[in-house]
Amino acid sequence: MDISVVIPLLNEDESLKELHDWIATVMQSNRYLYEIIFIDDGSTDSSWSVISQLSANNNSVKGIRFQKNYGKSQALDAGFERATGKVVITMDADLQDNPEEIPDLYNLIIDKDFDLISGWKKKRYDNVFTKNIPSKLFNAAARKTSGLKLHDFNCGLKAYKNQVIKTVKVSGEMHRYIPVLAKNEGFTKIGEQVVQHQARKYGETKFGMDRFVNGFLDLITISFLSKFGKRPMHFFGLWGSFMFLFGTTSAFYIGAFKLYKMYSGAKTILVTDNPWFFIALTSMILGTLLFLAGFIGELIIKTKSDEKHYTIKEKLNF
Known part of the structure; x- marks a missing residue:
């Protein structure tokens, strides 16, 4: 053929x-x-x-x-x-x-x-206004993101x-x-x-016009998938580890500063009154969630099946 x-x-x-x-x-x-x-x-x-x-x-x-x-x-x-x-x-x-x-x-x-x-x-x-101009903008963004000069x-x-x-x-x-x-x-x-x-x-x-909105969203998706689609832990794990480390370091600093104030006899405030406490706590939680997202993504990739997302009703000449 x-x-x-x-x-x-x-x-x-x-x-x-x-x-x-x-x-x-x-x-x-x-x-x-x-x-x-x-x-x-x-x-x-x-x-x-x-x-x-x-x-x-x-x-x-x-x-x-x-x-x-x-x-x-x-x-x-x-x-x-x-x-x-x-x-x-x-x-x-x-x-x-x-x-x-x-x-x-x-x-x-x-x-x-x-x-x-x-x-x-x-x-x-x-x-011109509903297709040509949006199409030019869409193609320019696609070229920039993908590196393909089409x-x-x-x-x-x-x-x-x-x-x-x-x-x-x-x-x-x-x-x-x-x-x-x-x-x-x-x-x-x-x-x-x-x-x-x-x-x-x-x-x-x-x-x-919605196809262009969907097109730009798909462009973001495929840009991410092209870099991290087969190794999501490299993205989520990296940022999760960074945020968890930032939160842990901040929490350690808050605790050490609190102990220093106590032993030096200076007036202290409750740890929960320090806004950095909540920043540190939020960072540790987000870091943990991002790391878990990467881990779950790796599991899905390893176990996913090539299932079809459509149902064929009839076929001719096959």
């Missing part, structure tokens, strides 16, 4: 047949062996009926239907698990990604030996070596950061390709 095209979707019944025909034309004209994997992420329209009809007419079309809406990351994870192509292409189902880009992306992976190529929608047709982390059109998508685990809302996850797994040959962005032809966008 040359290419697997993985397409997550939610309520895109109007665009699916046109998208399928366009992809099939590109694949056949380039004589690629291919599969198209549609992942229906809990659509409430007739998307699954359209996918069923497409799969009945074309054995290269495969479908996965979730029990309910779980999110794009979970949809991609389900598609990645079942993709068999040497090169895996991801794209959105709204016809804003151009299938004509596929041969160039494929060649960059095969001929130039890139691990991952991320699309860059240099010219966009989205609303212009468009959130572009749905990407190409991967099969080994990359079998190694990287996408969960939560981390689909925006697959290049970062790949880098953290040791896939360092990551490139970028300018791709054509097209205005939405049918329906409305499924993403609002």
Whole structure:
């Protein structure tokens, strides 16, 4: 199998047949062996009926239907698990990604030996204030935090070596950061390709402004996980030990100063009347809790299982 095209979707019944025909034309004209994997992420329209009809007419079309809406990351994870192509292409189902880009992306992976190529929608047709400006701010923060010099982390059109998508685990809302996850797994040959962005032809966008808020929160999460995800004790244990040591030293100083005052005959006050007593006590408690958080994190990592966070209702052609 040359290419697997993985397409997550939610309520895109109007665009699916046109998208399928366009992809099939590109694949056949380039004589690629291919599969198209549609992942229906809990659509409430007739998307699954359209996918069923497409799969009945074309054995290269495969479908996965979730029990309910779980999110794009979970949809991609389900598609990645079942993709068999040497090169895996991801794209959105709204016809804003151009299938004509596929041969160039494929060649960059095969001929130039890139691990991952991320699309860059240099010219966009989205609303300037609700998408373009927030997207620029988001991408700038992602570049600064991750060290990857990509212009468009959130572009749905990407190409991967099969080994990359079998190694990287996408969960939560981390689909925006697959290049970062790949880098953290040791896939360092990551490139970028300018791709054509097209205005939405049918329906409305499924993403609002909240995706950028969630995106920044996820960015903080993945920044932490990339450094301490496999060794949480190195973060929590370090700060816990520091705070406990600070609290213990402060408590020892308060006690020693109290004894000195007593034996010197000077007037003393109750230890609890000294504000440093409460600072020391709070520091020791927080230090203990942080250390325990790191210890529990290590236990979870050692014992966690790779359980799926989605339920598949139906499958086609698998």
